[in-house]
Amino acid sequence: MSLQEFNMSIAGEWTGANSGKVFESLDPATASPWAQFPDADESDVNRAVEAADRVFKSSEWRSINATARGKLLRKLGDLVAQNIETLAQLESRDNGKLIRETRAQVNYLPEFFYYTAGLADKVEGETLPLDKTDMMAYTIREPLGVVAAIIPWNSPLYLTAIKLAPALAAGNTIVLKPSEHASATLIELVKLAELAGIPKGVVSVVTGFGPSTGAALSSHPLVRKVAFTGGAATAKHVIRSSAENFAKLSLELGGKSPQIVFEDADLDSALNGIVAGIFAASGQSCVAGSRLLIQRSVYNKFLDALVEKASKIKIGDPALDESEMGPMATAQQLAVVESFVEQAKKQGAKLRLGGERADLEKGWYYQPTIFECAANSDYLMQEEVFGPVAAVIPFDTEEEALAMANDSNYGLAAGVWTRDIARAHRVARDVHSGIIWVNTYRVVSAMASIGGYKHSGYGRESGIDSVLAYTERKTVWINLSSDPMSDPFVMR
Ligand code: TXE
Numbered sequence: 028m029s030l031q032e033f034n035m036s037i038a039g040e041w042t043g044a045n046s047g048k049v050f051e052s053l054d055p056a057t058a059s060p061w062a063q064f065p066d067a068d069e070s071d072v073n074r075a076v077e078a079a080d081r082v083f084k085s086s087e088w089r090s091i092n093a094t095a096r097g098k099l100l101r102k103l104g105d106l107v108a109q110n111i112e113t114l115a116q117l118e119s120r121d122n123g124k125l126i127r128e129t130r131a132q133v134n135y136l137p138e139f140f141y142y143t144a145g146l147a148d149k150v151e152g153e154t155l156p157l158d159k160t161d162m163m164a165y166t167i168r169e170p171l172g173v174v175a176a177i178i179p180w181n182s183p184l185y186l187t188a189i190k191l192a193p194a195l196a197a198g199n200t201i202v203l204k205p206s207e208h209a210s211a212t213l214i215e216l217v218k219l220a221e222l223a224g225i226p227k228g229v230v231s232v233v234t235g236f237g238p239s240t241g242a243a244l245s246s247h248p249l250v251r252k253v254a255f256t257g258g259a260a261t262a263k264h265v266i267r268s269s270a271e272n273f274a275k276l277s278l279e280l281g282g283k284s285p286q287i288v289f290e291d292a293d294l295d296s297a298l299n300g301i302v303a304g305i306f307a308a309s310g311q312s313c314v315a316g317s318r319l320l321i322q323r324s325v326y327n328k329f330l331d332a333l334v335e336k337a338s339k340i341k342i343g344d345p346a347l348d349e350s351e352m353g354p355m356a357t358a359q360q361l362a363v364v365e366s367f368v369e370q371a372k373k374q375g376a377k378l379r380l381g382g383e384r385a386d387l388e389k390g391w392y393y394q395p396t397i398f399e400c401a402a403n404s405d406y407l408m409q410e411e412v413f414g415p416v417a418a419v420i421p422f423d424t425e426e427e428a429l430a431m432a433n434d435s436n437y438g439l440a441a442g443v444w445t446r447d448i449a450r451a452h453r454v455a456r457d458v459h460s461g462i463i464w465v466n467t468y469r470v471v472s473a474m475a476s477i478g479g480y481k482h483s484g485y486g487r488e489s490g491i492d493s494v495l496a497y498t499e500r501k502t503v504w505i506n507l508s509s510d511p512m513s514d515p516f517v518m519r
Pocket of ligand 1: 177178179180181204205206207235236237238240241242243245256257258259261262264265279280281312313360363411412413
């Protein structure tokens with residue numbers, strides 16, 4: 028079967044790589060190539076960034092004021108809304124995520140554009156209440172310049188929307204670098220941006236590999252901010268390369284998010300929440316609730332029910348509506364999961380379910396897997412798998428649960444299951460994570476920020492201040508005095 032061929036968009040031109048090189052993307056459901064993308068090298072990245080910088084400084088882009096930029100984003104939201112099924116099918120094909128999940132995600136995607144569009148002309152400066160009577164000062168929020176958005180494969184459209192929308196709302200230009208494993212939908216999104224009337228070169232997309240295309244982009248001297256979502260190891264490269272140019276950074280990395288189930292919880296509801304947390308998207312979610320802390324008094328009963336429920340999950344083709352768990356997105360990720368499972372077994376973790384590839388003819392499928400761990404310091408309790416592997420441990424008291432929840436390098440998300448309202452708020456206050464869900468899990472909203480503590484990264488995306496993260500504050504001083512400047516050698 029012939030491969031679907033995609034081009035990149037650089038400075039508004041649809042093009043291949045300078046070198047003519049291409050790479051193939053594999054369909055996770057079949058492990059066969061289905062599409063082909065340009066393999067951008069440094070020269071292609073230079074073209075994209077230089078064009079983005081030129082456009083940023085152009086009178087055309089500068090003359091499009093914040094209200095008009097908001098309208099462009101609303102139009103882009105409308106176009107996404109008109110293309111939900113196409114985008115959902117494409118993303119599902121590319122990264123193996125269930126169609127029911129990508130459909131729901133893309134269905135909500137326009138809201139990120141609409142909400143952020145509304146913020147565009149609400150970015151205000153301040154007049155400062157100075158302690159100097161002969162001075163006045165005010166601030167201006169300015170765009171940064173060229174933004175580089177480096178995107179992973181697990182939710183490309185969503186993770187791009189929360190970067191692209193605020194970056195444009197603030198008046199920046201942007202170069203997108205999708206994952207080499209899932210580039211297709213970002214290319215489609217750039218086509219929609221063009222149709223929306225966003226001027227040529229404001230949004231470019233370069234496709235290719237991390238160490239070449241990604242590194243060239245994140246270290247480019249004209250890039251003023253790198254908005255990165257991906258793994259912690261890669262983030263360290265990005266931090267180092269951005270250091271050369273003092274580019275700003277936002278980093279949304281992985282997690283080992285705890286789900287804490289108290290004995291007074293609605294256990295049926297908690298069961299669904301736990302399954303959603305770790306087995307939805309085959310565990311390939313930055314907020315996966317991969318550490319289950321269960322109060323000892325309900326531990327056996329709850330765990331048995333979880334094993335029973337997880338064993339009935341329908342693994343299958345992501346394109347089918349009845350499938351509940353699709354494949355791992357890449358062969359590498361499948362190997363990562365297998366290696367974690369081996370290590371956990373070696374360390375003596377008790378396997379309660381799964382622990383093997385799923386028995387399908389082709390594709391990178393893995394079974395829902397549950398391990399009981401002896402200590403929170405166990406490898407599986409501490410390291411992110413990014414797969415359908417739950418690590419379970421009992422606790423006795425709230426204090427102990429909190430200590431375990433916080434004993435982690437990560438701090439992206441957490442879940443707490445309890446009917447005790449005071450306890451819910453206490454745990455929400457005391458858990459060190461950027462998000463905590465009470466009696467629910469994996470809910471997102473354009474109005475709510477996401478981002479982590481510690482090794483889960485820094486900066487926040489989405490929400491009311493998302494646009495500010497793509498601006499720089501300038502202070503303007505006005506001398507109100509008619510007297511001449513006095514002593515030049517004294518700070519005033
Ligand atoms: O991500 P990478 P990978 C975690 C998860 C997973 C691990 C590795 O634990 O097992 O990361 O996954 C680009 N300079 N998450 O290898 O490498 C790359 O091309 C600049 C968590 O897929 O972080 C891609 O576009 N860029 C996560 C993007 O970085 C580079 C989602 C992310 O890829 C680069 C995915 C470099 N040197 C994985 N090297 C989440 N937070 O949701 C790679 N890239």
